[in-house]
Amino acid sequence: MAEIIDRRSALAPVEFIERYLIGNQPVVVADAMNRWRLFRTPEELESRFGAELVQVYNDLFDLTNVVPLRAYLQEWFGKSGEPVAKKPLPYVRWYTKMKDVDFVWADEAFKSFSEQWSLPYFLPNSDYLLPCSVPGRPTTPTTDLFPGKGLFISGRGACTRLHRDPWASDAVLCQLFGEKHLLFYRPEQEVATSPGAAKNTPGAGEKPWAEMTLKPGEVVFIPRGWPHHATSLTDSISLTWNFVHASTWRWFFKHLASASASAELPVLRFFANRAGG
Ligand SMILES: O=C(O)CCC(=O)C(=O)O
Numbered sequence: 001m002a003e004i005i006d007r008r009s010a011l012a013p014v015e016f017i018e019r020y021l022i023g024n025q026p027v028v029v030a031d032a033m034n035r036w037r038l039f040r041t042p043e044e045l046e047s048r049f050g051a052e053l054v055q056v057y058n059d060l061f062d063l064t065n066v067v068p069l070r071a072y073l074q075e076w077f078g079k080s081g082e083p084v085a086k087k088p089l090p091y092v093r094w095y096t097k098m099k100d101v102d103f104v105w106a107d108e109a110f111k112s113f114s115e116q117w118s119l120p121y122f123l124p125n126s127d128y129l130l131p132c133s134v135p136g137r138p139t140t141p142t143t144d145l146f147p148g149k150g151l152f153i154s155g156r157g158a159c160t161r162l163h164r165d166p167w168a169s170d171a172v173l174c175q176l177f178g179e180k181h182l183l184f185y186r187p188e189q190e191v192a193t194s195p196g197a198a199k200n201t202p203g204a205g206e207k208p209w210a211e212m213t214l215k216p217g218e219v220v221f222i223p224r225g226w227p228h229h230a231t232s233l234t235d236s237i238s239l240t241w242n243f244v245h246a247s248t249w250r251w252f253f254k255h256l257a258s259a260s261a262s263a264e265l266p267v268l269r270f271f272a273n274r275a276g277g
Contacts, residue, residue, distance in 0.1 A: 013125075030218055033218075038239070054069045054092045057090070060160070060163060076089065076235075088161075090158070091152070092151070096146075100266070117142055119140040130244035131274065154235070154236045161229060170223055170224050170248070173222060175214045176216065178232065181214075
């Protein structure tokens, strides 16, 4: 039988760090977005950012297009019936800058709503290795750049296929609108997760360790090394970022010495060059 992922409220940062971050366990926190005043519907999102250019990906992380957000919402949101028109369904991952390349980034949009949300209270507010922060100085994804920080905007049926996050990083996924179904596999489970691998769809072979539905207002913590697969059960808007906290430095350094880290160098360099000090 599949495991049940812990669902917590009033989760103290000390407990989060020990039990989930160092302990490398997923958790859902139900009350961390209670005070956010961010857009909560596709209509609000469109009226604010409809004209902005956004990055469109396939069901992994291959960029396929750049379009005005309004064009994506009009084509892929509010559809009834089976979402079979196009496979894989396109998926907007509107990331902020994380590489030294000229591109379409979400930085200006994030600046414009930085006062309408806050660091989820259970997360550490300083001492990050990624982004590289000055020890003790407050660091927050509301105003600081983090790798993989962005708005994930997906029509019903769009997926992010099975993968492990890069940089030996942890991630949080904050659900603003709609519902997502998530499958989690343990890090030691042998599942195909290399980008582009045709096989990295769940179902064949290993069974997931846990599955869950993420609902609006909930934040799920996705720990380093855990293969995971996400399907948008409805049209969906999430806010997400990745990080490496000093408390998990051992795993980060071990990862840097591994072969897969070399493909991740552009992002690591970008953050290394920005490190304050
Ligand atoms: O929400 C999704 O579609 C995928 C989220 C995810 O895989 C991640 O944040 O690492």
